[in-house]
Amino acid sequence: MSTADDRPTGPRLTTTSYAILGLLAVRSSSSYELTRQMGRGLGRIWPRAASKLYEEPKKLAALGLARAREGSVGERRRTVYSITPKGRRTLAAWLAEPGAGPVLESEQLVKLFFADHGTTRDALATIAAARAWAEERNEDNVRVGRAYLGGEGEFQERVATNMVVGAFLTELYRTVAEWADWAEQVVGRWPEDPRGATLDREAMEWVVDRAGWSVR
Amino acid sequence: MSTADDRPTGPRLTTTSYAILGLLAVRSSSSYELTRQMGRGLGRIWPRAASKLYEEPKKLAALGLARAREGSVGERRRTVYSITPKGRRTLAAWLAEPGAGPVLESEQLVKLFFADHGTTRDALATIAAARAWAEERNEDNVRVGRAYLGGEGEFQERVATNMVVGAFLTELYRTVAEWADWAEQVVGRWPEDPRGATLDREAMEWVVDRAGWSVR
DNA sequence: TTCTTCATGTAATTAGTTACATGATTGA
DNA sequence: TCAATCATGTAACTAATTACATGAAGAA
Numbered sequence: 001m002s003t004a005d006d007r008p009t010g011p012r013l014t015t016t017s018y019a020i021l022g023l024l025a026v027r028s029s030s031s032y033e034l035t036r037q038m039g040r041g042l043g044r045i046w047p048r049a050a051s052k053l054y055e056e057p058k059k060l061a062a063l064g065l066a067r068a069r070e071g072s073v074g075e076r077r078r079t080v081y082s083i084t085p086k087g088r089r090t091l092a093a094w095l096a097e098p099g100a101g102p103v104l105e106s107e108q109l110v111k112l113f114f115a116d117h118g119t120t121r122d123a124l125a126t127i128a129a130a131r132a133w134a135e136e137r138n139e140d141n142v143r144v145g146r147a148y149l150g151g152e153g154e155f156q157e158r159v160a161t162n163m164v165v166g167a168f169l170t171e172l173y174r175t176v177a178e179w180a181d182w183a184e185q186v187v188g189r190w191p192e193d194p195r196g197a198t199l200d201r202e203a204m205e206w207v208v209d210r211a212g213w214s215v216r
Numbered sequence: 217m218s219t220a221d222d223r224p225t226g227p228r229l230t231t232t233s234y235a236i237l238g239l240l241a242v243r244s245s246s247s248y249e250l251t252r253q254m255g256r257g258l259g260r261i262w263p264r265a266a267s268k269l270y271e272e273p274k275k276l277a278a279l280g281l282a283r284a285r286e287g288s289v290g291e292r293r294r295t296v297y298s299i300t301p302k303g304r305r306t307l308a309a310w311l312a313e314p315g316a317g318p319v320l321e322s323e324q325l326v327k328l329f330f331a332d333h334g335t336t337r338d339a340l341a342t343i344a345a346a347r348a349w350a351e352e353r354n355e356d357n358v359r360v361g362r363a364y365l366g367g368e369g370e371f372q373e374r375v376a377t378n379m380v381v382g383a384f385l386t387e388l389y390r391t392v393a394e395w396a397d398w399a400e401q402v403v404g405r406w407p408e409d410p411r412g413a414t415l416d417r418e419a420m421e422w423v424v425d426r427a428g429w430s431v432r
Numbered sequence: 433t434t435c436t437t438c439a440t441g442t443a444a445t446t447a448g449t450t451a452c453a454t455g456a457t458t459g460a
Numbered sequence: 461t462c463a464a465t466c467a468t469g470t471a472a473c474t475a476a477t478t479a480c481a482t483g484a485a486g487a488a
Contacts, residue, residue, distance in 0.1 A: 015289075019326050022333065025330065032439050035439095042326070044482095045321070048476075048477095049476065050440085051478085054441060054442080055442095055476090074483070074485095075483065076439080076483055076484075091334075095334030098342070101353075102320060106318045107262075109262075109318070109384060116377050117308060119312070121278050122312045123380075138430045142427045146424060149424055160332070160406070163402075163419065170427040179383060183380050186379075186380060195373075199427065207361060207379060207382060211357060211386040216357075229475080230447070248466085268435095268448065268470075270469060270470080289468085290455070290456060291456090292454085293469080294470085
């Protein structure tokens with residue numbers, strides 16, 4: 001009856017589908033438990049609204065990649081999803097494919113991009129907000145890292161993989177903070193009206209020079 | 217008749233709306249010209265499909281923030297959009313507001329997050345892809361930077377602002393590349409089956425230590 | 433025992449993408 | 461003169477968000 005083919009025929013799987021499949025591969029969960037996992041880890045690299053985590057597992061179940069066990073808490077329904085063997089194979093196949101590069105969206109950078117249509121004060125405030133963001137995120141990250149080091153992380157068996165991603169975030173936050181410090185210096189030398197800002201040639205050369213790392 | 221209030225009453229403006237409003241503040245453009253601008257700059261920090269750039273300016277025009285001039289090229293219609301004074305005020309007001317922190321989405325990092333459900337080879341390939349991505353993006357960035365330095369950039373009057381954003385991207389690409397080099401070392405020491413990977417305590421301490429920059 | 437937070441979900445809406453269609457321009 | 465690429469736009473679709481509703485559990 002089956003063609004022994006693990007490629008799903010129904011609705012196409014998105015990265016979000018695979019992300020949730022991955023969470024289920026770690027442990028069976030209700031949608032609410034998935035939102036917790038999103039909060040402490042995955043959400044930093046693949047942020048999604050909670051409602052997605054109620055909708056998406058249904059799709060996985062419909063495709064035979066997960067199984068839904070209906071239960072209840074008092075009068076309420078409660079559904080726990082588990083990955084199936086087919087789901088594990090599908091996840092493994094996906095992991096072997098290339099994967100798209102990072103996508104960055106930054107409203108703050110958009111504001112800085114158009115800073116010459118506002119005031120220098122606005123730009124400095126935006127830069128300060130970016131630095132504060134980096135510091136806040138980093139502290140979270142450190143908390144989780146220290147917990148793992150102390151043997152208190154929730155999934156000790158996953159610490160090796162978690163560390164690789166954690167290291168990336170650490171470096172990202174540090175980079176944002178260091179850039180913000182630099183940008184504060186540069187923009188701090190602008191006149192009140194940014195349209196009067198002249199090219200800081202030295203800073204520009206420094207940037208182009210730093211960027212030279214990959215160019216032969 | 218008017219309440220002399222610049223807050224728009226119709227459809228809410230999104231960051232994408234303001235991004236396009238900003239582009240129009242720099243110069244009047246057709247939708248196609250907007251796609252070019254997206255390609256060389258803004259798209260790196262606020263990526264959007266071309267079709268958005270045909271749809272969104274209509275909304276701006278409906279709100280009185282932009283004006284649409286209908287023209288033609290041969291038989292075809294061609295619409296050029298310009299910002300209005302009200303549009304400039306609205307843009308300036310937006311620039312004075314805080315702005316959301318960066319949002320990162322990385323399919324590659326998601327794959328690494330679940331690397332223990334695939335092979336070590338898969339993980340190394342993903343890391344290599346991330347490095348290649350950083351290198352490629354950086355070369356683009358350098359090209360643009362050098363052009364500005366040589367006085368060839370298209371909007372010399374905007375070089376001061378562009379540089380602040382360009383510097384961020386430079387540092388981001390460099391960070392990705394350096395992280396990839398580090399990750400390659402760490403994952404290279406894993407056994408074939410990543411589930412057998414034990415915590416590289418030294419690497420973990422290094423990460424936590426690096427992350428210590430903002431913690432007192 | 434009442435208030436708040438945790439937990440479980442659905443419905444309505446929207447922002448965004450992919451796919452398509454076709455005329456204009458350039459250059460081999 | 462024909463093919464490729466540039467340029468201009470619409471239509472269909474979907475992934476994702478926001479808003480809403482409400483029961484359960486714990487705390488004051």
